[in-house]
Amino acid sequence: MIRRLTKEDHEICFSLLKSKPAENLFMIGDIEGYGYETPFQKLWGEFDEKGNLIAVLLKYEENYIPFAKGSFNAKQFAEIMLDDPSFKMMSGLKHLTEAIEPYLQDRIDKKRETYYAKCTSLQLDRMVDTTEVSQAKPEDAEGLVQLLNSIPEFSDSIITVERKRRGLEDGVSRSYFIEEDGLMVSTASTTAENSLSAMVVGVATLEEYKRKGYATKCMIKLCSQLLEEGKELCLFYDNPDAGLIYKRIGFEDIGFWMMYTIKTN
Numbered sequence: 001m002i003r004r005l006t007k008e009d010h011e012i013c014f015s016l017l018k019s020k021p022a023e024n025l026f027m028i029g030d031i032e033g034y035g036y037e038t039p040f041q042k043l044w045g046e047f048d049e050k051g052n053l054i055a056v057l058l059k060y061e062e063n064y065i066p067f068a069k070g071s072f073n074a075k076q077f078a079e080i081m082l083d084d085p086s087f088k089m090m091s092g093l094k095h096l097t098e099a100i101e102p103y104l105q106d107r108i109d110k111k112r113e114t115y116y117a118k119c120t121s122l123q124l125d126r127m128v129d130t131t132e133v134s135q136a137k138p139e140d141a142e143g144l145v146q147l148l149n150s151i152p153e154f155s156d157s158i159i160t161v162e163r164k165r166r167g168l169e170d171g172v173s174r175s176y177f178i179e180e181d182g183l184m185v186s187t188a189s190t191t192a193e194n195s196l197s198a199m200v201v202g203v204a205t206l207e208e209y210k211r212k213g214y215a216t217k218c219m220i221k222l223c224s225q226l227l228e229e230g231k232e233l234c235l236f237y238d239n240p241d242a243g244l245i246y247k248r249i250g251f252e253d254i255g256f257w258m259m260y261t262i263k264t265n
Contacts, residue, residue, distance in 0.1 A: 002047075006036050013056060027056065027065060030058060031058075044057045054068060062088035062089055066092050066096045074099035081100075081104070093258070094255055108263070117237065117243065117254060122249060124216070133176050133177070133217050140184075142161050144177065175202070176189075186205040186209060187202060187203070199235060199236075200223070200233055215245070216245065
């Protein structure tokens with residue numbers, strides 16, 4: 001049986017989601033931030049014959065994310081999405097979205113696959129000196145955005161100084177950086193932080209300052225703080241070479257994250 005979830009279902013819903021905090025980063029953050037009964041966010045749950053919650057489908061704005069630890073009714077989840085005229089995106093772990101994909105075949109415009117990795121403990125934290133790494137304050141937002149904008153991989157980023165400053169002020173993100181020659185030259189940040197997990201983003205170093213281990217130092221300082229708070233870390237990456245760096249620090253691949261763009265009717 002599939003039905004809408006309400007705040008009365010919060011305990012059983014969180015019990016399922018928190019079994020995989022990194023994998024459910026977005027769901028956990030959205031529920032903590034906006035609950036079950038806002039105009040732009042809805043949740044559905046699938047229950048087995050014993051009344052146990054076995055799968056969750058979250059809608060945030062025009063995007064849908066599924067989660068299940070085992071088999072689930074992919075066809076009915078797809079029907080919920082297709083009944084929504086605002087449906088424009090689906091994202092989630094590949095083995096879950098692949099089950100739904102056949103029922104959306106005529107509506108899929110584009111899809112993108114990225115590696116998905118998580119970290120629950122660090123490998124290099126005792127071997128790397130991070131004393132030169134500083135934690136960013138809201139007034140550092142301009143320097144951070146200027147650094148990212150000067151790096152080709154981030155040329156299409158939509159981050160703004162105002163948004164970066166707000167994230168640092170609100171505590172939903174944090175950043176670390178290294179300065180050299182009076183210039184911010186390397187950084188690593190989080191986004192979508194919640195009570196159980198956080199996503200690492202914006203790992204970058206200026207070209208002329210690469211191969212000095214700066215990004216690794218920023219990552220270790222950032223990740224060690226979050227792990228001490230009991231949070232799991234996750235990140236997306238496209239480049240297997242970058243993946244080797246993350247794995248050396250302590251990240252492990254947990255699958256692929258899929259993002260689908262849906263044709264509107």
